[in-house]
Amino acid sequence: MEFDKRGLADNELINIYTELLRPRMIEEKMLILLRQGKISKWFSGIGQEAISIGATLALDADEYIMPMHRNLGVFTARKMPFDKLFMQWQGAKDGFSKARERSFHFGANEYHICGMISHLGPQLAIADGIALAHKLKKENKVSLAFSGDGATSEGDFHEALNVAAVWGLPVIFIVENNGYGLSTPSDEQFLCKQIADKAPGFGMKGITIDGNNILEVYSQMKAAREYCITEQKPILVECMTFRMRGHEEASGVKYVPKELFEEWGKKDPVANYEAFLIAQGVLDPAKIEAIRETIQKEIEHGIAVGFAAPAVVADTAEEVADVYAPVTHAPIPGPTTAGTEKKFIQAISEGLRQSMEQLPNLVLMGQDIAEYGGAFKVTEGFVEKFGKERVRNTPLCESAIVGSALGLSIKKYKAMMEMQFADFVTVGFNQIINNLAKIHYRWGQNADVVIRMPTGAGVGAGPFHSQSNEAWFTHTPGLKVVYPSTPADAKGLLIAALADPNPVMFFEHKALYRSVSGLVPDEYYAIEIGKARVARTGTDLSIITYGMGVHWAEAYADKHPELSIDILDLRTLLPLDYTAIKEAVERTGKVLILHEDTLTGGLGGELAAWIGEHCFESLDAPIVRCASLDTPVPFSVILEQNFLASSRLDEAVKKLMNY
Known part of the structure; x- marks a missing residue:
């Protein structure tokens, strides 16, 4: 040598x-x-x-x-x-x-x-x-x-x-x-x-x-x-x-x-x-x-x-507390004005744009998000305003981009990655589950990353562009999972997610992008992650749901004025607002859990188990779940409508009300 x-x-x-x-x-x-x-x-x-x-x-x-x-x-x-x-x-x-x-x-x-x-x-x-x-x-x-x-x-x-x-x-x-x-x-x-x-x-x-x-x-x-x-x-x-x-x-x-x-x-x-x-x-x-x-x-x-060294003594409170990095930034004010009418997608775009203005260390990454503006045009015009350094087109490398987002976080940047479709998250799954979610618990490093997830069926896109996969992530400690149903919530929750130092999976239903409008405050505001919203109060039965399920439930309630239907919009799926869930159960004593995801392994099973364990005395009937079929999402519109939970909502409500 x-x-x-x-x-x-x-x-x-x-x-x-x-x-x-x-x-x-x-x-x-x-x-x-x-x-x-x-x-x-x-x-x-x-x-x-x-x-x-x-x-x-x-x-x-x-x-x-x-x-x-x-x-x-x-x-x-x-x-x-x-x-x-x-x-x-x-x-x-x-x-x-x-x-x-x-x-x-x-x-x-x-x-x-x-x-x-x-x-x-x-x-x-x-x-x-x-x-x-x-x-x-x-x-x-x-x-x-x-x-x-x-x-x-x-x-x-x-x-x-x-x-x-x-x-x-x-x-x-x-x-x-x-x-x-x-x-x-x-x-x-x-x-x-x-x-x-x-x-x-x-x-x-x-x-x-x-x-x-x-x-x-x-x-x-x-x-x-x-x-x-x-x-x-x-x-x-x-x-x-x-x-x-x-x-x-x-x-x-x-x-x-x-x-x-x-x-x-x-x-x-x-x-x-x-x-x-x-x-x-x-x-x-x-x-x-x-x-x-x-x-x-x-x-x-x-x-x-x-x-x-002394033997390890387990401290449950400390173990649970270290799963998430503490939120140390000054609270972002909630909405103060009614605002103006905006579509769901406009509210998301506005929340993202205002966050880019408020957070100079925020970097956006995703396939086609720069000049093209993203598959759904959420970031249209962003590259002209913020430049290509902060609005970055990526190769088709989902795993590497999630990992890069974590690397940015280590250097005190914030990162937003857009999965072009939520279905594509599978090729970045390891980085999300084993790196982003666990890193703060493992050695105190936070993952300041938001992954936007255009999700859901109802648009005839077939089995690879229509899945509801939010339940995969609610099982993973260290992640936060957010799923808004209204334009105002979409903006406020996205702003909160981008300010949060923890990894947030932010689900956006594609079918809501341009079909739903509402008043959205114009200012920069946040809605607290982990807090549900009472969409409607009632006395006959409570529908606990989120995302597209909220709109199904409200449409059903409008068609059935003979029923006093209580609707709870979870908004955040991890962590869950157990206080709001308990109060919804107590208001009616009858609970229907509705979600677009398939039945087996869906979030409804966890909700039903928790309600059965903690709210049994308040129940007047068995908990009923209404979910989509345990099949892949079909392409045919007729088959897709049959697949979706909405096609069985009336049957589920009647079953519950028969008690």
Whole structure:
């Protein structure tokens, strides 16, 4: 292995050695503790340390890194206290995630590290968002995301690289090519000669380097950083290396040919660099021993503190409170005037425009939302008013754009993403469920993201443009789910959602866009998320509903004046307004739950269960649910009308009133 000092002074070379040695010594100690049964699991990066250390030292301390579970060197080189790291690995309350995460599934903003999730690929898009923030602020900074060779097969890898290339983002994508994705060799993962060969396909630069040569990694990463800043482009850096342990210790290495261990053992990054420094007269055995003693003391102290940490005591109130980031901004006033007549879609557009004016850190992203104005023209004229930096057309990369929105949030921006149709959210599902929703609970980072979801049937659009999928997200703690039914509520709730520091899924029924009008206050106002609206009071039965269901219920009540129908518009589906639900039950004693979503697994089941458990004494009849058929949404208008819950509303009301 050839080393080139490239003008580095002796003290710099020694510092690199110390940083390289630290994770190796920590891992050696962890393996001993693992064999002793004192820790439960370990993902080893032995043999790959040069990549983490070289990359981290090449960046500024305030540049974000998205590491993986074999990048201990990122955490140690960023000077994270070892005692707190050890408590993190042991699941102690005083670790970095309050005992809610294990190993390296955490982040810490003070160290500019964003922790991974087990799905591997989504981290790359977060780097896109952080780099976009640098670009918007005109900062000469980069972001850096790690990936393994196996994760390059995931769609998130390709989406993130494509977005970074198209948008000209200063991102360094590092692939640690150690030859295996767990036990699957690289030749069963991809057929190109090198992973870096994929880069030109995205229109970006790619290089392959020796990932075991610490000085080569360091110098190449410094050059890569300069390239990204100067050219305002991303780069793919493939680091050739080898994993000397199993995927994790329990998996073993029986699937790896023995000769590979012999070959790569000779390329050990620590031993080779140490020998080089000794040969150069930079280090001698005494200096090496002194460095080792210092690190060893740090390790032993950290382990002692970690093992002495008190046992975790569950605090239910704290656990629930940490699911959402607190709303700290000054309250936005509610409406003060009746306003003017506006269509539903005009109210949404106005709320979005006024939020752009009030929130200069708000960025809009979505397919065709710039010059074209979006599929439904909600953002028509926005690019002329706010510019293409803040109103951004996106590639068809839903997952990468959701991840980019999270990256923007980490850098204190707000992001709105428009799913062109709510149905398309499936290809961004992982980012929403496992990144946006969980990140505040995991390590205190909020996701300041609103995803607008044009939803619903009734327009003859068939099974891929008509689904009601709001119930998917009401099951996910950490998200807020909003579903307005009137123009005034649509504007006020959207303004509230964009001001909220938490991820909000904002559902907009497509059939309401231009068919429903109402008085909408002209000013910038908010309607509180989590509060239902009594649309109509009555004494005979209560219809609890939302979205299009409100209009079905009101039309039915108008046609049946002989019935005194109470209508509760939930408006927010997560969190639910249980007080309003209870009051609606008490007003009539008979409850019909109506929604456009299919019956099985719909929100109605949860509502019925809660009412049965908490309001049983107030009920005079069984709870009745009225929902759409348990089929996909058909294209034929006749079949679609038969599918929709509205076709069975009269039957459901009669069933309830017979009690």
